[in-house]
Amino acid sequence: MSELLVADGERPREGGVDRPITEVAVGVLIDDAQGCFLLTTRPPGKVYAGYWEFPGGKLEAGETVAQALRRELQEEIGVTIGQAHPWHQKLVDYPHALVRLHFCKVYDWSGELQMHEGQEFAWQTLPVTVEPVLPGTVPVLEWLAQEAGQAAGQP
Numbered sequence: 001m002s003e004l005l006v007a008d009g010e011r012p013r014e015g016g017v018d019r020p021i022t023e024v025a026v027g028v029l030i031d032d033a034q035g036c037f038l039l040t041t042r043p044p045g046k047v048y049a050g051y052w053e054f055p056g057g058k059l060e061a062g063e064t065v066a067q068a069l070r071r072e073l074q075e076e077i078g079v080t081i082g083q084a085h086p087w088h089q090k091l092v093d094y095p096h097a098l099v100r101l102h103f104c105k106v107y108d109w110s111g112e113l114q115m116h117e118g119q120e121f122a123w124q125t126l127p128v129t130v131e132p133v134l135p136g137t138v139p140v141l142e143w144l145a146q147e148a149g150q151a152a153g154q155p
């Protein structure tokens with residue numbers, strides 16, 4: 001498990017020191033043929049609206065990460081995913097909540113992208129050209145860059 005990331009640390013925390021951890025499933029949809037990955041904006045009305053992130057959402061009671069991811073991606077972007085490959089986890093302390101992000105890589109899906117919640121989407125390569133990026137999403141871009149460097153034979 002990686003260390004805690006504190007986002008917007010100068011702002012007060014809702015719920016005090018003992019707030020529960022909210023588990024979140026997040027999908028890094030990778031198009032290997034094109035060498036790109038999908039980012040979407042947070043919908044209007046949600047915290048950090050307009051910030052770029054990877055699609056996903058909170059686990060409901062009794063759900064596994066893979067089940068939640070499958071449901072969220074159907075609801076939010078209209079695709080049905082194949083296998084979700086567990087990748088990294090990150091604990092992020094936001095003003096609004098303490099969240100544990102379960103990032104999964106996804107290489108297969110069916111259906112056309114449909115932004116059901118008024119989001120924008122962008123297929124991106126590194127470095128990304130969209131901004132602002134959600135604080136809890138920034139580490140993912142670093143992990144992707146590390147992997148790309150390793151694949152290219154860099155230390």
Ligand SMILES: Nc1nc2c([nH]c(=O)n2[C@H]2C[C@H](O)[C@@H](COP(=O)(O)OP(=O)(O)OP(=O)(O)O)O2)c(=O)[nH]1
Nearest residue numbers: 024026053054055056057058092099134135136137
């Ligand atoms: N989907 C997603 N959420 C992220 C990422 N990075 C990150 O810090 N988060 C945080 C933001 C939110 O606090 C939380 C996700 O909650 P959410 O509000 O989007 O989830 P949801 O779709 O289930 O929301 P709702 O049903 O309660 O409206 O995880 C990311 O890359 N993708």
